[in-house]
Amino acid sequence: MILLMMMICLVGISSSSSSSGGATQDQQVVDQISALPGQPPVTFSQFSGYITVNKTHGRALFYWFIEATTHSEKKPLVLWLNGGPGCSSIAYGASEEIGPFRINKTGSSLYLNKYSWNKEANILFLESPAGVGFSYTNTSSDLLDSGDERTAQDALIFMIRWISRFPQYKYRDFYISGESYAGHYVPQLAKKIHDYNKASSKPFINLKGFIVGNAVTDNYHDNIGTVTFWWSHSMISDRTYHSILSLCNFTLPNYSSSCNDAINYAINQEFGNIDQYSIYTPTCTVVSNNETQSVRLKNTLLHRRRYGYDPCTENYAEKYYNRPEVQRAMHANSTGIPYKWTACSDVLIKNWTDSQFSMLPTYRELIAAGLRIWVFSGDTDSVVPVTATRFSLNHLNLTVKTRWYPWNSGGQVGGWTEVYEGLTFATVRGAGHEVPLFQPKRGFTLFRSFLAGEELPKS
Known part of the structure; x- marks a missing residue:
């Protein structure tokens, strides 16, 4: 599927009563979080739970919604999506990027993020697609044939049903945000919502635009630009740079063995032990069972290490969200998913079935629609x-x-x-x-x- 898959990463059972897309105030009460274990005092409200997006297959997506610190009734609604495909918006976006809390090194308590985005907006984190984090499916084959199209369609259904559950956000200014492989998720969902609104007599999802960072965008130009970055930042030799450009045809979905060999040589022999996500900062030195991994990220050229940045902060999330008292407080894993919560799902990334080659046509359509991008x-x-x-x-x-x-x-x-x-x-x-x-x-x-x-x- 288009580019070499690498390591970026930067799966359940039956549904509970909170998995439906009901529109009642009672369901909001059920989903409200009183407090998370080890949480400092806060003035804003939090909610989390499940929305069923496909009853036949038993697919339910898990969300964590954090209202704005002040005047939440006047501030916009922002959805955040992480990529992978197969990585958790709770592990990354909520816990080490834009959410109100950070997790301490022991995974036992939380502290406040001075620059949380909920100071400016109401933030909705979604673990998507089914199989990511606490989101699940009762149909195991769903994990082997996920892709861009189903992910976008399930996310659309999620938003329709979530807003029905939280009707105070009908017609509220709505934006989508995310990073990495969400360079696919974000504009694809924006297009789904745009098309849904055009077909509706009275649309209530008031989509205004989207913002996306370090985004997978166009397979050919992304790959040329990636190899150029490696060379221009002295990560690879002149010889390897020219070798990759001469041996790799980035217009094809699959590369020749000689192309793969050239890329693997660059990664394994010339990069050194760096954090590929932040080439000038230290790597995590904590030994973990997940320290090595052969999975590659869809639509990027690099191998992935399991670490984000503290540089070990991802490890803290896996400790915290696997604690039973945390899961109870978040109304998560109520059906006893038979595996640990992880920041990324190797199964999904290995079995991704459809990946749009270029997002540029979608950008052109949404620019013409007048969205803020x-x-x-x-x-x-x-x-x-x-x-x-x-x-x-x-x-x-x-x-x-x-x-x-x-x-x-x-x-x-x-x-x-x-x-x-x-x-x-x-x-x-x-x-x-x-x-x-x-x-x-x-x-x-x-x-x-x-x-x-x-x-x-x-x-």
């Missing part, structure tokens, strides 16, 4: 690097509205940006693959500007 890139990520995104977006041939300039955050250059007719592109200086993890203040400035519909601040 922002794309950003942490500039120290070598998995879906800034060069990959720039090569891909350049082929939209958009008209420049505001020329390239450095934007400001906290008195420093936060990155660089260019505004086009219909799309804003921004880099985040010093950020890896998970921008809000590596540069939380700059990521928060970016998000706040996006919601306000304003260009990023100039120095």
Whole structure:
């Protein structure tokens, strides 16, 4: 399926009564979280539970909804999706990026995130598709034939039923956000909602736009841009760079053995032991049973290590969310899923069946529809690097509205940006693959500007 799958990553049973898409206030009460184990005091409300998206197959998606810290009734609704495909938005987005809490090293308690995005919006985290995190299916074959199309359709059904459960968010300004392979999920869901609204006499999902970071976008241009990043950042030799470009035909879904050999040589012999998601920061030195892994991420060229950044923060999430008292507090795993909660599902990524070759046609359609669209890139990520995104977006041939300039955050250059007719592109200086993890203040400035519909601040 298009690009070499690598390690980015950056599965249940019967449904419970909270799995239905009911529209009653009672279900909100059932889903409300009183407090999480080890949680500091907060003023905002939290909810979590299941929405059934396919009753016949028994597919139910798990969500965690966190209302804004102030004036939640006036602030927009934002859905966050992580990629993989097969990785958890609770493990990454909620717990180490944009959520209100961080997990301590023992996995026993939480502390507050100063730059949580729920200061500006009501944030909805979704574990998608079925098989990711606490989301499940009663039909085991669903885990072997997941793909882009079903993921988008199930997410649409989820949003329709979730808003029916939380009717106070009908007609509220709604945005979709995410990163990595969510470069597919986010625009694909935006198109599903856009098409659904066009066919509806009175649409209640008030989609305004989306923002996506370090996003898998176009297989051919992403791959050329990725190899260019490796070479331009001295990760590979001149010889290997030219070897990959001469041996690999990135227009094909599958590569020759000589192409694979050239890429594997670069990764195994020339990269060294670096964090491929943040090439200038330390790696996690904690020994774990999950330390090595052969899975590759869909539509990227790299092998994945199991670690995010603290650099060991992913390990803390796996400790915390496998605690029975945490699962009870979150109304998760009520049916006794016979496996541990993990940040990513190897089964899904190994068996992904359909992957759109290029998202550029979808971008063109959604730009024409007038949605607010922002794309950003942490500039120290070598998995879906800034060069990959720039090569891909350049082929939209958009008209420049505001020329390239450095934007400001906290008195420093936060990155660089260019505004086009219909799309804003921004880099985040010093950020890896998970921008809000590596540069939380700059990521928060970016998000706040996006919601306000304003260009990023100039120095």
